[in-house]
Amino acid sequence: MRGRPVRVSYQKTGQDGQARTGVISTPRGEIRTPAFMPVGTAGTVKAMMPESVRETGADILLGNTYHLMLRPGAERVARLGGLHGFMNWDRPILTDSGGFQVMSLAGLRKLTEEGVTFKSHIDGSKHELTPERSMEIQRLLGSDIVMCFDECPALPASDEAVAESMRLSMRWAARSKEAFGDRPGHALFGIQQGGVTRDLRAESAEKLVEIGFDGYAVGGLAVGEGQEAMFGVLDYAPGMLPEDKPRYLMGVGKPDDIVGAVKRGIDMMDCVLPSRSGRTGQAWTRRGQVNIKNARHMDDPRPLDEDCTCPACRNYSRAYLHHVFRSQEIISSMLLTWHNLHYYQQIMEGMRGAIAAGTFAAWEDEFHAGRAEGDIEPV
Numbered sequence: 001m002r003g004r005p006v007r008v009s010y011q012k013t014g015q016d017g018q019a020r021t022g023v024i025s026t027p028r029g030e031i032r033t034p035a036f037m038p039v040g041t042a043g044t045v046k047a048m049m050p051e052s053v054r055e056t057g058a059d060i061l062l063g064n065t066y067h068l069m070l071r072p073g074a075e076r077v078a079r080l081g082g083l084h085g086f087m088n089w090d091r092p093i094l095t096d097s098g099g100f101q102v103m104s105l106a107g108l109r110k111l112t113e114e115g116v117t118f119k120s121h122i123d124g125s126k127h128e129l130t131p132e133r134s135m136e137i138q139r140l141l142g143s144d145i146v147m148c149f150d151e152c153p154a155l156p157a158s159d160e161a162v163a164e165s166m167r168l169s170m171r172w173a174a175r176s177k178e179a180f181g182d183r184p185g186h187a188l189f190g191i192q193q194g195g196v197t198r199d200l201r202a203e204s205a206e207k208l209v210e211i212g213f214d215g216y217a218v219g220g221l222a223v224g225e226g227q228e229a230m231f232g233v234l235d236y237a238p239g240m241l242p243e244d245k246p247r248y249l250m251g252v253g254k255p256d257d258i259v260g261a262v263k264r265g266i267d268m269m270d271c272v273l274p275s276r277s278g279r280t281g282q283a284w285t286r287r288g289q290v291n292i293k294n295a296r297h298m299d300d301p302r303p304l305d306e307d308c309t310c311p312a313c314r315n316y317s318r319a320y321l322h323h324v325f326r327s328q329e330i331i332s333s334m335l336l337t338w339h340n341l342h343y344y345q346q347i348m349e350g351m352r353g354a355i356a357a358g359t360f361a362a363w364e365d366e367f368h369a370g371r372a373e374g375d376i377e378p379v
């Protein structure tokens, strides 16, 4: 048996246009890229057992520093053996830095050069996050891929405000690197900022490369700028980052966002969408979005997607899925989340195969054609 690697490394194995396929090797297992990371916010991918998440094809999960530091607390997770053992997931985990969620969830925030103080959205208690504390929390959790602590301004913002925020994030990136230290087997990713301004993106990339990271994220997108503006940035931003390191687009997205990002050179993504939609009766399929709440499914004996091999499609009818959603049965969230995560992983697998075969353009045409077709006709 091949020994497990001591360090985290990335190997590109194929390229078609700007789209890349590769492998990130970690002591906890390999991550096939392009990779989609389901979000396990509070130590669980909601409505899913970890072994089921693995069955959908996920190689890595994302955990949220902000949520875990507030409840149950990073020190407690560390005392209990770290996040992997605590949540029963022994494969790689990436944790965000907490910065983005402080900005979107916490109350009474105060931002200084040092960091940010805020009040918990759970109980109003006061907390502080700095680059140093964020690195410490992510170490206590046992995260395999650690993200730099950064600030993400809400768009639209003036160029001046975006520049000032980006430069603060770059100073915090240097402090994150210093505080992270040398931890074999764990990786630290830098985060490019700069909004939708090319010069600022370039300045940010240059600064990050100078500091030196194991991987690079394109940050500050998917914050309400729209797909066109996001793709506009992705037309140049990934190319500013090192070719031989993984590139991660944070918080994206819908299936067509993901395909468009991979086409532009992104290797990793995460989003709550497939799991969150599963709990609100929304299914993502090859033929677009299906709202299982609709009365048209009430008498429909057919599966959600007859070609899908997930348990929801293999063993249950649309009529049943409609019924359990309307009855607010827990299995509704379980089955639709499973289907959505399975579908997302099928997209990733399809793209990895197409990139390796040099047929990404044809795969993409088929992907869009399926969606354009729309859902099957009602019974």
Ligand SMILES: [Zn+2]
Residues within 6 Å of the ligand: 304, 305, 308, 309, 310, 311, 312, 313, 314, 339, 340, 342
């Ligand atoms: Zn399915």
